[in-house]
Amino acid sequence: MTRKLPVPDETVSPVVRNLADLGRLVRNQRAHARLRIDDAASLSLVSPDMLSRLENGKPVTVDKLMLVLEGLGLRILVVPARALPHVESALRSSSQTTERSHG
Numbered sequence: 001m002t003r004k005l006p007v008p009d010e011t012v013s014p015v016v017r018n019l020a021d022l023g024r025l026v027r028n029q030r031a032h033a034r035l036r037i038d039d040a041a042s043l044s045l046v047s048p049d050m051l052s053r054l055e056n057g058k059p060v061t062v063d064k065l066m067l068v069l070e071g072l073g074l075r076i077l078v079v080p081a082r083a084l085p086h087v088e089s090a091l092r093s094s095s096q097t098t099e100r101s102h103g
Helices: 019-032 037-044 048-055 062-071 081-102
Strands: none
Touching: 019 048, 019 062, 037 048, 037 062, 048 062
């Protein structure tokens, strides 16, 4: 059975507060890369089952998480909660600048 590609969602926030947020972010990155789950898992050196668990907000080991993030071209930035409004503002500004330069 052919697996369908997820549809990219431009509303997914890069701010992760829980495992469900992290899963949505990973799935959205895979959607933007137009990768089926088995192809993304192979690129990330993990099993499709493990990647599915991550995308569905289930716990995975940190080493596997790091493999998936690397495989999909994502990075983690940990900031103090009090700095979050400034980081989110900078991300919005960066996104708007990128949209204007490509629009």
